[in-house]
Amino acid sequence: DQQVKQNSPSLSVQEGRISILNCDYTNSMFDYFLWYKKYPAEGPTFLISISSIKDKNEDGRFTVFLNKSAKHLSLHIVPSQPGDxxxxxxxxxxxxxxxxxxxxxxxxLVRP
Amino acid sequence: DTAVSQTPKYLVTQMGNDKSIKCEQNLGHDTMYWYKQDSKKFLKIMFSYNNKELIINETVPNRFSPKSPDKAHLNLHINSLELGDxxxxxxxSSQDHMRGAEAFFGQGTRLTVV
Structure with a gap:
């Protein structure tokens, strides 16, 4: 029973362009959302979060958008860098x- | 200076053995967790301790037993290991158990049961 779904297992983007990562959820009782980033052989690290009372939160190159009616959130990275x-x-x-x-x-994968 | 450290990083053991994984955090956090990442890459919570008190115990076989000697340590002991483990x-760890607190993760322990 997957309450949080990321339907795209992979994404490839050219350096400098925008990366858009999507996430869907099924439980309307969720009221706080986070994005974590994970490098190989390391634990996940917190990136950015958003409360359900907001529809957008921005931190530098990272922006998270929340659409509660669609039960959908997305992470935008712009401009994308190879280190992302x-x-x-x-x-x-x-x-x-x-x-x-x-x-x-x-x-x-952000291609140079 | 590692914030959340786990040992060992890799663990290969035979079925039926008992093993422990240790975890220590030096962030002064009140709450610690164990998550399992399965073969489908999902991270699922197993246990959570707040100030040495168990507050989350998901549907985990009782062969798994967490132990928190103090709030900086949360060890995971697994009895009678199975291939599916x-x-x-x-x-x-997180600063407190209030919902939404961002968690700091260790680097993970890859357990292989043969």
Missing amino acids: SAVYFCAAVPDSSYKLIFGSGTRL | SAVYFCA
Whole structure:
């Protein structure tokens, strides 16, 4: 029962262009969303988050958009850099819960 | 200076053995977690401790037993290892157990049961 889905296992983008990573969720009780980035042989690292009361949060080159009616969020990276090449996990936190529910990840490759 | 450290990084063992994975965080966080990344790459929470008290215990076989001697440590002991236990196990910590707190993850322990 996948409550958080990342339907694209991989994405390849040219350096300097925009990377758009997508995430869908099924549980309307989720009220906080996060993106984590993971390099090989390392643990995930927190990247950016958004509360369900907002529809956009921006931090430098990273912007997360939330569309609650569609139960969809996306991470935009612009401009993309080769160092952004990693696996990106979308995660959600249910209301009144302490745990992160992760998607299966999208592998981003930024080509020089 | 590693924030969340796990040992060992790799662990290969035979079925039926008992093994432990250790985790330590030096961030002064109150809450620690164990996550399992399965073969389909999903990260799923197993346990969470807040100030040495168990607050999350997902549907995990009772062969898995977390132990928190103090709030900086959360070890995972696994009895009678099975082939299906092969996975990458991540320890994590967060400042507190309030929902939405961003977690810091260790580098993972790749467990292979043969």
